[in-house]
């Protein structure tokens with residue numbers, strides 16, 4: 347294994363780890379928190395592995411100090427956390443503020459500052475207040491204004507100290523898995539309709555929050571704001587087959603392009619997405635208007651509403667044409683997309699079935715983003731490796747994964763000239779992995795869920811990540827000293 351040349355990373359590189367409120371906090375009904383759609387979803391039986399819930403999870407609500415110790419042990423420069431909307435605003439609106447929720451996040455943010463760790467805050471990581479779901483959730487147009495008020499409340503309350511904001515985490519996952527497939531909260535299964543509407547309202551919500559920040563908070567607070575997009579790297583299954591090549595383009599358009607086009611290219615969805623959906627509607631005799639909503643001229647445009655590119659990368663796919671499989675079928679996202687992503691049999695799978703380990707896909711994706719979308723700085727806001735089955739504290743495979751991945755990030759920076767500003771490992775510690783409950787472990791720290799202390803123990807991969815960070819810090823410091831000395835000569 348060739349050593350990682352840490353000198354390639356810029357001196358102010360962000361070394362981070364990420365978590366999300368519902369996955370770690372617990373305290374689901376403590377101190378005035380309102381329920382979220384994930385509380386509801388887990389409580390309806392049969393949705394999550396062994397009907398597990400995030401009621402307690404890592405109990406970060408009460409054991410935050412333990413998390414802080416983990417962050418310090420890793421030597422992180424950055425920590426990405428998410429705010430539980432309904433802990434702050436129990437019914438989702440600013441009509442009722444929960445002071446204990448405000449106090450909790452104030453403590454977390456202040457402790458991080460004391461420890462010289464920069465906080466990146468995600469406003470929405472899948473846990474919509476149930477009260478807002480009861481009003482239609484992401485399918486209701488009013489959600490964009492309600493989200494904007496929530497975002498403004500957060501900027502006003504925490505923005506003196508928080509300078510890196512993510513509005514929404516993975517709108518693709520939220521729209522597709524939550525509103526098309528119905529396999530995550532809110533569990534809506536309306537193929538070919540609901541995901542487009544939900545995604546549209548998410549883009550509108552993000553846009554309004556960005557414009558609010560830009561106009562009213564940035565001048566004083568000086569921070570940056572974006573939204574986190576997940577994307578696989580994709581290539582045609584058979585590069586010699588024009589149908590697979592075309593399907594790969596469609597796959598890209600319907601995943602990353604769905605959100606990146608409005609923000610970085612045209613202010614609208616990819617043209618190919620529009621024309622496919624129109625054509626499919628026609629073919630199936632659907633005549634209740636366009637299924638892919640249009641951006642209104644009376645609202646601010648999403649174009650240009652990101653100050654950096656936030657990327658969550660986990661895996662890659664080979665893509666094949668899916669058109670023939672869809673004849674006479676019902677409306678669905680997949681038939682609109684007309685493409686299917688498959689795992690190359692040569693790729694190892696880690697833990698969860700969907701997670702094929704393909705570190706060089708990240709390098710290719712970073713270059714793709716630079717060439718297709720923007721030259722803005724890129725933060726890799728999530729990337730990780732899961733374990734299932736017996737716990738291995740000596741997680742050698744995960745160590746290799748992080749090493750190989752960081753090597754690819756190095757190449758993206760040094761050989762492809764991509765402006766990568768930071769890397770956040772998913773995740774700081776084992777946590778509630780959505781439908782897989784606690785059966786899948788993504789942590790740099792092991793959490794012993796069998797005991798009430800929820801003891802955190804560093805994995806070998808955590809120790810190795812800490813070593814990379816510390817090496818980079820040492821080299822950067824000595825380089826700074828050299829620079830200063832050479833200037834003095």
Ligand code: PNW
Pocket residue numbers: 366369515516519523530576658728772779780781788
């Ligand atoms: C990411 N699913 O995407 C999320 O941002 C994290 O919250 C999550 O823990 C991480 O990936 C690892 O899976 C998701 O199947 C991927 O429900 C898969 C799902 C959800 C989110």
